[in-house]
């Protein structure tokens with residue numbers, strides 16, 4: 001898909017502010033934290049002006065490709081810099097069969113695995129790479145568990161700039177294949193999430209690369225892309241957002257972005273109350289859940305030693321955006337819950353085998369969490385729930401292959417004996 005031509009709105013009214021102390025920060029400091037308190041930066045817009053121009057409707061323009069149809073509330077100055085691979089516009093399905101097993105009528109999946117590189121990260125990369133172009137960067141660097149980096153590499157390829165990716169050793173071959181296919185220069189490391197992210201930030205400062213790691217703490221523009229999923233849900237539900245939205249949490253950036261999208265819907269007068277946000281982590285790597293349960297200060301989210309889970313895409317021993325994720329959960333009267341390995345595998349099979357939605361393990365955690373919360377009666381069966389499937393199952397194919405019965409090998413092509421293998425043969 002070609003980049004959109006002319007967008008209807010000029011972006012003359014955005015600012016960057018610190019999420020903690022509210023300081024206004026010059027736009028050219030975009031990749032740095034707040035100079036006063038080291039908090040993350042966030043883009044804010046002139047919401048009154050947007051509301052006036054769009055007469056109280058969602059700010060959508062016809063000319064935008066991918067997420068750029070929401071350009072009046074995205075941080076680009078010129079449409080000439082928009083990079084798009086047709087990200088966004090992902091389906092919002094009612095999953096009736098699992099719903100009926102759980103006794104629910106209004107259970108939905110926002111299927112973000114349909115994005116161009118098979119994960120929601122494409123929303124982030126579209127904005128991060130476009131902004132890198134606009135700010136004159138010819139090279140970008142990202143730390144990644146796999147999906148974020150391959151998405152950055154794809155958009156960098158489309159934009160004609162170089163991508164350097166630091167990925168974690170143990171990354172699936174599928175994710176590695178994506179990185180290599182999109183032409184990234186790839187480095188693998190055994191260092192922890194926190195150490196790699198800090199190293200990445202230092203390299204970017206020293207060698208003048210744009211940091212396109214998917215954490216808002218290092219690039220406030222990624223949140224702007226990710227929030228567009230909420231605008232789509234608003235459209236897809238005709239303004240009747242679900243009671244609960246359940247989001248997998250690794251670094252915490254996506255859930256934080258959902259909350260920003262909700263805050264903007266409210267600022268534009270489009271909603272009155274927030275859906276409640278639930279963040280889900282794997283029990284073997286759950287720093288945000290620990291902070292939620294222990295009522296910790298969001299600035300003191302623990303680092304996890306020896307994290308372990310099959311849900312590789314949320315295997316973050318440190319959550320760079322966990323502070324904002326925790327605030328988002330608290331401000332929406334939401335929850336943070338963890339799920340076991342068995343629950344994750346079972347939910348992965350349930351989504352694919354019953355509903356035809358093949359999610360990677362991290363993306364099945366919302367269904368696993370929902371089961372627990374229904375049992376505990378924390379979520380009521382009559383409430384509406386959206387599960388966010390963030391990535392496609394083939395990003396990590398071994399998870400299913402290693403946890404399923406092996407196919408029969410060396411089959412004899414004998415038509416008579418084959419009948420006994422067919423369930424309900426007639």
Ligand SMILES: [Zn+2]
Nearest residue numbers: 018021034037
């Ligand atoms: Zn600050």
